[in-house]
Amino acid sequence: MPLSAVLESFGIALLLPLLQAMGGESDQSSNASNILGIFEWAGISTEPYILLSIIGIVFATKACIKFASEGLLNFYTAKLMLRLKSRCIAGYSNMDHAAFASRNTGHYINIITTQIQRLAKSFGFTMHMAVHFISSLVFLAAAAAINWKFALVAVLGGLAITFPLQALNAKVRKISRETASEMSLLNKQLVQVIQTLKYLIATNRTERFLELIHSSCHRLFQHQYRTGLAHAFVSSIREPLSVLLVILLVTLQVYFFNQGLAPALVALLLLHRTTQAFMMTMGEYQKSMELSGSAELVHQEISLYTSNQEPRGDEIQPDFQASIEFKDVTFAYDPHEASTLSNITLTIPKNHTIALVGRSGAGKSTLADLVSLLIRPDTGSILIDGQDTRNIDPLTWRRQLGYVCQDTVIFDDTIAANICLDDHLYHHDDRCRERVHEAARQAFAADFINSLPMKYGTVVGDRGVRLSGGQRQRLFIARELYNSPNLLILDEATSALDGEAEMAIRESLELLHHTVTVIVIAHRLATIKHADYIYVLDNGKIAEEGPYEALCGEQESIFRSMLETQSL
C-alpha cells in the first residue's frame, strides 16, 4: 500500500512541470527540470496532454493497488480470526478440567465469538495505521524534495498535535479493557438466564436477572459512547488541522519564503496529503486502541490455557485387562482447604460391579472424576493394570469409558444422533442403526422413542427440552451403552426414573454383569443391591466396605442407617 502513496506523490509531483508550463514560467525550477529530465531520459514526450494522461494512469494504477491490498488484508484478517478460534477451541478442549471449570460458559463464548473478532479487527486497524504512517512519510519526503522548508514546518506541527492525542489514546485503551471484561460479564448473565429461563419465568424471578443484564448493557453503552466520542473528535479535527497547516504555510510563503507559485502549490498539496495520512494514522491507532482490551484478553486466555494443559503421560496406552487401584489417594479442589478425599485405597477388578454410596457431599463424584482422569490425585497414586496413571495417555483411557453423570448431557439433535453422535452414519450404515436400536432397548428407551412422531429422527431441542427428565436420562444411558465401554460409570444415572423404568434398566445392566466393569453411585440402595462390592464414603474417607449382605449385617453403621431411612 505505501506503493500507492509513492504513485500518488509522483502523480502530484507531475503537476509541477505541468503548472509551470501552463503558467508560462519559462525558468523552470530545478525540481521540475529533474522530473522532465527523467521523461526525456526514458524517451517520453513531455507535452502537457502526455503528462495529463500519465497522471490519469498513475491514479488508476493507485486505485488498483489499493483494491488488491485491501483484499489481501481482509483475507489475512479473516485467516487470523479462523486460526485463533481453532487454537482457542483446541486449547480449551485439552485444558485441565479444574482450570476450565474455574470460568463460566459466558466467558468462553465471549472469547471465541466476540473478543477474537475484535482482536482481528484491531489487527486490520494496526495494519492500516502502519500503511497510513508510511504513506505520510512518503508524501512528506516528496514535499521535502520540492520544498524542504514547508516540510520542516509540517513535521514540527505534526509533533505538536501528537502529544495531546496520546492522553486521549490512553483513556480509550482503558475503556477498551473495561468493555472487554464487561462483555464477558454480560455473556455470563445471558447464558445463565437463557439456561434457567423456564424456572425463572415459572417462579417469577426474571426481574432481578433482567436488571443485571440491563445495567451491564447500560455500562457497555457508556463505554461505546465514550470511545465513539473520542473517535469522532480525532476524525473531525483531521480536516481543520490540515487546513490550518495550509494557512500557516501560505502565510510563511507570502511573508518569509517567497518562492515560485508552482513549487509552493505542489508542496502544499503534498503536505495536505501528509497531514491527512498522518491524521488517518492517528485515527487507525485510536481504533486499534478501542479494541486493544480484546487483544489483551485473548492474549491472557492463550497464556492461561497453555499453562493449564492437561498432563499427558503419553507413553502407555492402557488396554484395561486387570484392575484399577487407588493407593492412599488424597485430593483437594482447593489446596488451601481441607481435602475432599483422604487416604483412599481401593481396588476395582475388571468386569466387577462396584458401588459407591454415602451422604451427599461425601466425595463419590469426585472419586469417579479421578477414575476418568479428569482430575489428578495430590498424593498417592491411581494404577490401571499396575501402571501409574501419570504415565498413561488419558485420551486412550477415556475412549474405553462410558460415563452417565448427574448433569444429563443431551445435544440439540435427533434421538439417533444423541445415541451414536452421527446422524449420517445412522441413516447409511445398517450395523450402526442396529446398534443404536439395541442400545435404546437396553436403556429402556425404545418404547418412548417409537411413540414419538419422528421416532429416531425426532429433534429433542436444546438440552433435550422436549423430553421428560426420565427420558433424557434413558437417552443418555443409551448413548453410553452404544459405545460398548470397558468401564461404565453410572453417577445417579437412574435418579429421575420411576420404579418400573429403574428396574428395567437395572435388569438390562445386570446382563452386562461380569462382561463390563461398572462403578455405580446411587443414593437409592436398591440400585446397588447386585454390586459385587460396596464402598461407603463419609467425609472424603472410606468408612465402610464389603458386599451388600455383609454391610446389611453390620449394626450401628452408616450403611445400616441408610438402609433404615430407606426402609429396605
Ligand SMILES: Nc1ncnc2c1ncn2[C@@H]1O[C@H](COP(=O)(O)OP(=O)(O)OP(=O)(O)O)[C@@H](O)[C@H]1O
Ligand atoms: N468443581 C469443584 N470445585 C470445588 N469443590 C467441589 C467441586 N466439585 C465438588 N466439590 C466439593 O467436593 C465435595 C464432594 O463433592 P462430590 O460431588 O464428590 O460429592 P458427592 O458425594 O458426589 O455428593 P452428591 O451425592 O450430592 O452428588 C463437596 O463438598 C463439594 O462441595
